[in-house]
Amino acid sequence: MRPSGVAAPGCAAVIVTYHPDLPTVERLLGLLRDEVQSVFVVDNGSSEQVLERLDAAAVAAGAVVVRLGRNRGIAAAHNEGIALASRAGLDYVLLFDHDSLPEPGMAAGLLAAHETHNKEGQRVAGVGAMWVDQRSGRRGRFYRIRRGRIVGMDLADDAPAVEVDFLISSGSMLSLEAVRAIGAMREDFFIDHVDTEWCLRARRAGWLLYGVPAAQISHALGDSTRRVWLGRWREVALHSPERNYYEVRNTFLLLRTPGIGANWTVALLMRVAQQLVFYGLGVAPQGRRIARMARGMRDGLLGRGGPLS
Numbered sequence: 185m186r187p188s189g190v191a192a193p194g195c196a197a198v199i200v201t202y203h204p205d206l207p208t209v210e211r212l213l214g215l216l217r218d219e220v221q222s223v224f225v226v227d228n229g230s231s232e233q234v235l236e237r238l239d240a241a242a243v244a245a246g247a248v249v250v251r252l253g254r255n256r257g258i259a260a261a262h263n264e265g266i267a268l269a270s271r272a273g274l275d276y277v278l279l280f281d282h283d284s285l286p287e288p289g290m291a292a293g294l295l296a297a298h299e300t301h302n303k304e305g306q307r308v309a310g311v312g313a314m315w316v317d318q319r320s321g322r323r324g325r326f327y328r329i330r331r332g333r334i335v336g337m338d339l340a341d342d343a344p345a346v347e348v349d350f351l352i353s354s355g356s357m358l359s360l361e362a363v364r365a366i367g368a369m370r371e372d373f374f375i376d377h378v379d380t381e382w383c384l385r386a387r388r389a390g391w392l393l394y395g396v397p398a399a400q401i402s403h404a405l406g407d408s409t410r411r412v413w414l415g416r417w418r419e420v421a422l423h424s425p426e427r428n429y430y431e432v433r434n435t436f437l438l439l440r441t442p443g444i445g446a447n448w449t450v451a452l453l454m455r456v457a458q459q460l461v462f463y464g465l466g467v468a469p470q471g472r473r474i475a476r477m478a479r480g481m482r483d484g485l486l487g488r489g490g491p492l493s
Contacts, residue, residue, distance in 0.1 A: 189218075192291035195276040195357065196222040198265030200258055203230050204282035206237050212285055213245035219291040220278060223247035224268045226261040229254040257374035257491065262353065266368070270360050277363075281354040285402040286313070293399035294357040297345040301394060309362035309391035310383075312351035313399040314339075326351075326395030332450030337395075345394040350383035355401035362391055372489025376427065377434035381441065388443050428463055429476040429492050432456055436484025 197220045201209060209225075216223050225238060225247055235251060242249045250264060262279060269277045276298070278291055294311045301308045315324040325336030326348045337346060356379070366386050369378050383393055423431065435456045439449060463473045483489075 190221055191219045191289070192276070192278070192295040192357075193221055194274050195220045195278055195291060195295060196224060196265070196269035196272065196274045197278045197280060197291075198262060198269065199223065199225045199280045199282060200228060200261040200265070201225055201230060201234075201238065201282040202228040202255060203234065204238075206234065206241070208285070209238065209282050210241045212280065212282070213241050213247055215286055216247075216291075217245050219286065221274060222269065222272055224265045225249045226265045227251050228256060228258075228261050255491070257371060257378075258353070259369035259371045259373055259375075259378040262378070263368045263371065266358075266360070266363055270364075275360055276357050277360060278357045279353045279355070281403065283318075283404045284315075284354045285318075286355070287316075287400040287402065290355070290399045290401060291357070294396055297394055297396045297399070298357060298359065301345070301392070307362070307391045308359060309366065309386040309393055310351055310356050310358040311345065311394045311396050311399075312348070312357070313355035313401040314341075314395065314397045315352065315355060315401050315403040318402050318404045326397075329447045329451050332447050332454070334451050334455065339395075339397040341397055341400070343397045345396045348393050348395045349387060350380050351393055351395065353379040354403055355399075362386065365389065366391065370489075373434050373437065374430060374489065374491050376430040377438055381434075381438055384438070384441065384444070384448070422467060425469065425472045425476040426492055428459070428473050429480040431459060432477045432480035433484040433488075434480075436481060437487065437489060440484075440487055 197216050199212060213223065223245065225242055227235060227238065227249060229252060238249050252261065252264065266277050290313050294313060298308055298311045325338060326346055327350065328335050329349045339346065366389055370381050373381060386393065435452050438444065439452060460477055464470055464477065467473065
């Protein structure tokens with residue numbers, strides 16, 4: 185337990201690791217030392233050699249490592265970390281992937297935004313940081329769904345917090361009160377759209393989500409990126425064929441959820457159509473990607489979740 189002078193008291197950081205780059209995780213632990221009250225590292229089945237170094241780094245940073253023993257997926261790891269924070273009597277969790285690094289003041293900025301909107305009488309489920317890609321330096325956007333389109337907002341660093349329809353998990357601070365009311369992350373999603381599904385549930389239950397441009401996080405999106413023309417030049421994150429399976433499958437699992445609505449349905453179908461064309465025609469190995477995405481579509485339509493076997 186950290187001293188009361190940390191930047192975000194009452195908040196626990198939850199870092200999910202899976203065969204991580206150890207220097208990055210060690211740096212992340214060091215950055216969080218004076219930012220949050222507690223740090224839980226939830227490992228999804230890394231090697232014993234990696235775990236030994238993780239344990240040593242955690243001890244030096246005053247963090248706790250929880251070994252799940254196998255890859256149970258991002259949702260299960262988040263749920264484990266959230267449960268630990270709840271049992272510790274904390275109020276918030278700040279979620280991190282093992283390759284994400286917060287900019288100075290990120291935790292304090294998120295907490296301030298959360299508490300400001302709560303004091304205004306709003307039910308705030310979570311607030312999220314603006315991500316910056318580690319490779320290209322490209323700044324992310326916050327998003328709303330409008331007329332069947334996912335619309336990104338270009339915001340200055342000093343812009344006020346803005347209401348959004350969903351947040352990516354890494355760099356998001358969730359209220360544990362909200363988690364208890366909304367429910368845990370869906371573990372059958374395993375990976376991809378875990379955060380989207382939870383945010384949709386939160387919004388349907390009347391909770392709000394905010395993006396905070398002044399709070400920033402450095403994050404590596406995808407295995408690599410490619411610059412392509414899609415109405416304008418864009419940096420597109422590239423994933424493995426296995427991740428393509430989860431992206432497509434979980435899109436169709438999302439479409440099966442009650443109350444999804446026409447706007448989200450159109451936006452999700454458009455996005456998966458773009459993925460099918462982009463990956464199936466333009467990114468090797470096309471044959472393997474098409475096979476994985478076809479299986480993902482079938483499994484999603486049938487309601488089959490869990491890890492890809």
